[in-house]
Amino acid sequence: MSSTAEGQTLRKTALNAMHRRLGAKMVDFGGWDMPVDYPSSGGLVKEHMAVRTGVGMFDVSHMGDILIRGPQALDAVQWISMNDASKLQEGQAHYSALLYPEGTFVDDVIVHKMGQNDYLLVINAGTREKDHSWVRKNVSKFRCHADDVGDYYTQIAIQGPKAEATLQKLTNVDLSQIKNYWFKHGTVCNLPNTLIARTGYTAEDGFEIYVPSDVPTSERVWNEVTAAGKEFGIVPCGLGARNTLRLEGKMALYGHEISDTINVFEAALDRYCKIEKPDFIGKAALEKVKAAGVKRILVGLEAVDRGIPRDGYKVFDQAGSEIGYVTSGSPAPFLKKNIALAYVPPQHSEIGGEVFVEIRGQKVKCKVVPTPFYKKPKKS
Amino acid sequence: MAYPKDYKYTKEHEWIQVKGNSATVGITDHAQESLGDIVFVELPKVGAQVEAGKSFGTVESVKAVSELYAPASGKVVAINESLNQGPEAVNQDAHAAWMIKLELTNPSQADALMSADDYEKYVAEEK
Numbered sequence: 064m065s066s067t068a069e070g071q072t073l074r075k076t077a078l079n080a081m082h083r084r085l086g087a088k089m090v091d092f093g094g095w096d097m098p099v100d101y102p103s104s105g106g107l108v109k110e111h112m113a114v115r116t117g118v119g120m121f122d123v124s125h126m127g128d129i130l131i132r133g134p135q136a137l138d139a140v141q142w143i144s145m146n147d148a149s150k151l152q153e154g155q156a157h158y159s160a161l162l163y164p165e166g167t168f169v170d171d172v173i174v175h176k177m178g179q180n181d182y183l184l185v186i187n188a189g190t191r192e193k194d195h196s197w198v199r200k201n202v203s204k205f206r207c208h209a210d211d212v213g214d215y216y217t218q219i220a221i222q223g224p225k226a227e228a229t230l231q232k233l234t235n236v237d238l239s240q241i242k243n244y245w246f247k248h249g250t251v252c253n254l255p256n257t258l259i260a261r262t263g264y265t266a267e268d269g270f271e272i273y274v275p276s277d278v279p280t281s282e283r284v285w286n287e288v289t290a291a292g293k294e295f296g297i298v299p300c301g302l303g304a305r306n307t308l309r310l311e312g313k314m315a316l317y318g319h320e321i322s323d324t325i326n327v328f329e330a331a332l333d334r335y336c337k338i339e340k341p342d343f344i345g346k347a348a349l350e351k352v353k354a355a356g357v358k359r360i361l362v363g364l365e366a367v368d369r370g371i372p373r374d375g376y377k378v379f380d381q382a383g384s385e386i387g388y389v390t391s392g393s394p395a396p397f398l399k400k401n402i403a404l405a406y407v408p409p410q411h412s413e414i415g416g417e418v419f420v421e422i423r424g425q426k427v428k429c430k431v432v433p434t435p436f437y438k439k440p441k442k443s
Numbered sequence: 444m445a446y447p448k449d450y451k452y453t454k455e456h457e458w459i460q461v462k463g464n465s466a467t468v469g470i471t472d473h474a475q476e477s478l479g480d481i482v483f484v485e486l487p488k489v490g491a492q493v494e495a496g497k498s499f500g501t502v503e504s505v506k507a508v509s510e511l512y513a514p515a516s517g518k519v520v521a522i523n524e525s526l527n528q529g530p531e532a533v534n535q536d537a538h539a540a541w542m543i544k545l546e547l548t549n550p551s552q553a554d555a556l557m558s559a560d561d562y563e564k565y566v567a568e569e570k
Contacts, residue, residue, distance in 0.1 A: 088477075099506070100479060107505050108480040303479070303506050371483055371503055394482045394505050423485075423501065 076124035077217045077281035085299055093189025095125040098301035110304035111396040114265050118223035118292045119300040122285070123264075124276065126218055127191035129184040129198055133207030136180040143201045143344060144174060144184075145327065147337035151176040156244045156262060158335050160327070161186075161194065162345030166352055168321040168330070170194050173262055175246060180207070183258075185218075187317045201344065217281040221288060222269030222308075224439075225295035230270050232291040234259065238270070252284045264305060266312020267439050304396075311395050311437035313363060313404065319374065319390040320361055320404055328352050329406065331361045359387060362412045363434035364403040364420065370427035372403035372420040379419040379426055386411055389420060395436060402436050403429070444472040447538055451514065451553045452562035458538065459514035461553050466545045468514060470502060473566045475537040478504040484526040484533065486511075486542055491519045495552060499543065502533070515552040517545035 073096040082089065087098030100107040113119040131139055140148040146159035153176055161169035170190045175183040186194045195211045202209050221230050227238045236249030236259055246260035251272055263269040274284050289297060306316070315321045320330055327336045327349055338349055366372055372392035380386050392403030403420065411418055414433055419426035450458040456474035460467045475481060483503035493499040493513040500511040521544040526532060532540040547553075557565060 088479075102476065102479070106479050307505060369483075371508075373508065394503075396480075396505060 074125070076122055077276045077278045078122040078124065078285055080278070081282055081285055082122065082299075087299070087301060090302065092125065092302055093187070095188050097125060098122070098299070100301040100303040101299050104298045107301070107303040107307065108396045110298050110300040111307050113296060113298045114223045114267050114269075114300060114304065114308055115397045116224065117296045118221065118225035118229050119265075119298055119304065120285075120288050120292065121220040121222065121300050121305060122217070123220050123271065123305075124217045124281075125188035127186040127188065127194060127211065127213040128216060128218075128273075129186060129195060130177075130210045130212050131182045131184065131198070131202060131207055132210070133180055133205070135205035136182050136207045139202040139205040139207045139209075140174060140182045140184075141341065141343060142205070143198060144172060145336040145343060145345065146174065147340045148174055148176070148182065149340070153178060154245055154247060156246060156260060158244075160321070160332065160335065161197065162327065162343075162349075163323060164344055164348060166326040166328075166345040166348035167323050168317065168325060168327075169197050169323070170317055171315055171321060171332075175258075175260065190317055215276055216273040217276045217284070218271055218273050219284060219288060220263050220265075220269060220271045221292070222263045222265040222267050222300075223295075224268060225292065225297075226267075226269040229288065229292040229295060229297060230259070230272070233287055241270075243268075252287045254280070254284070264314055265308040266314065266435060266437055267308065306391075307393055307396055310391050310393055310402065310404070311398060311435070313435035316391060325406075326352055326357070328357045329359055329361065356409070358408060359406040360409050360412050361390070361404055362407055363432045363436055364389070364392075364405050364418065364429040365432045365436075366401035366403075366420070367417075367428040367430055370420070370422045370425065371401045372405075372422065372427065372429060376403075377421045378405050378407055378429075379421060380411060381417060381419070383426075386418065392420075398436055400436075402432075404434075407431075444536075444538065446471070446559040446562055448559045450538070450559065451556035452559065452565075453512060453514045453556055454565065455510075455512040457512060457514050459553050459556065461515075461547065461550060464547050464550050465520070466515060466517065466547050466550075466553065467541045468543050468545060469541045470511065470533065470537055471562070471566075472537045474509075475534050478502065478507060478509060480505050481530045481533045484530045484542065486522040486526070487519050489519050489522060493517060493519060493543070493545065502530075511542065513545075514556055515545065515547055516549065517547040520544050520546050 387407035
């Protein structure tokens with residue numbers, strides 16, 4: 064039996080048997096038994112390209128969901144997250160993060176305003192228990208409830224330029240009326256009141272739907288999405304493609320670009336941090352960071368010489384001094400370049416600057432490039 | 444994909460085809476399948492000495508780096524340069540996309556490695 068380092072049994076989503084039937088390669092991801100790719104449908108690169116050029120579907124049920132409800136739900140969300148949730152309208156979502164008092168990351172989250180006193184936080188799989196106890200503790204002074212509802216939902220992401228055309232076949236909601244980072248409730252696959260959000264983690268257009276997490280319903284929805292996307296060449300996509308897609312879009316991954324030792328300004332996520340809003344956890348520390356400046360900052364790198372920078376590799380300057388490290392690095396299947404995100408001192412963050420990544424003892428020349436590496440084309 | 448009967452196989456999933464004093468080395472179909480899309484192959488220089496069981500290069504897929512282990516000791520007399528430009532050839536036909544050719548130090552060294560049948564059993568057990 065597979066087990067995590069802590070000796071716990073791996074957790075499974077309702078679609079676990081489906082992934083195995085589809086011949087997925089499975090891995091332990093944050094304590095979850097998840098598909099990394101599906102060789103029978105072409106593997107990682109094909110999955111990545113399907114999302115960039117057509118449509119792909121992901122089981123992201125391992126993500127956690129916390130509902131915060133009550134008369135002071137907004138005050139609670141404002142206190143525990145860095146973006147300004149008072150700006151959200153009903154049916155709108157935004158990217159935000161939960162911070163420690165030091166201004167470093169508990170996790171990044173998507174905050175959805177479901178109703179007047181009703182917020183849904185979608186959190187990472189590997190940090191679910193930690194996040195939930197942290198949220199519970201920190202909202203306890205407000206009149207609200209924080210409930211972990213992650214197990215109630217199978218979350219399926221349908222991503223790519225053909226995502227709308229695929230999902231539209233399965234719902235009565237006019238999807239063209241849902242803007243990016245907005246959501247609606249409607250019937251999907253005959254399931255009433257289903258949450259349909261125009262969100263994702265691929266830097267591509269797409270939707271995430273939340274359906275009941277029983278196996279028959281989850282498998283039925285999965286099969287219906289597969290059938291609806293068939294004419295667009297839909298493929299199931301695993302965590303491998305999810306990682307390369309998010310990397311091309313410079314979307315942070317907890318434990319890599321963000322962690323409990325990296326602050327908001329270093330991660331260059333300050334545009335999602337409304338430091339001027341009323342007090343929130345981490346604010347005081349971040350005001351100091353803002354005044355003093357950072358010692359390191361996240362940059363995008365592209366390998367100039369032959370070699371693939373990868374997570375954890377060291378970064379050097381031209382004089383040969385170690386100046387930082389790679390947080391995520393990989394061949395970028397759509398861009399067909401070897402790209403990386405890395406922490407370096409601000410003086411090395413200028414676009415066009417040269418740095419060297421050590422790959423198995425060789426210093427491989429890389430240049431600092433603008434990010435995101437990939438931006439989805441504007442709709443015509 | 445069938446495992447050629449005239450090759451020998453290592454537990455680290457390399458194959459070696461011995462002909463007299465010379466040998467050709469690559470990775471197995473099982474290895475390419477578990478690696479996924481291969482994007483990079485790093486090979487030693489011609490003239491380098493490789494030692495049985497020791498790393499002689501690396502192969503990288505999109506998601507992982509994997510060491511290449513020499514099935515036998517010897518001197519590198521040729522490398523498959525075409526893998527620089529077309530590493531995906533390893534995914535297409537791992538048993539044809541050779542990596543290095545060796546002049547063997549001891550031609551009988553590879554005798555101890557697995558036969559095609561043994562290797563297939565080994566892979567089946569690993570799954």
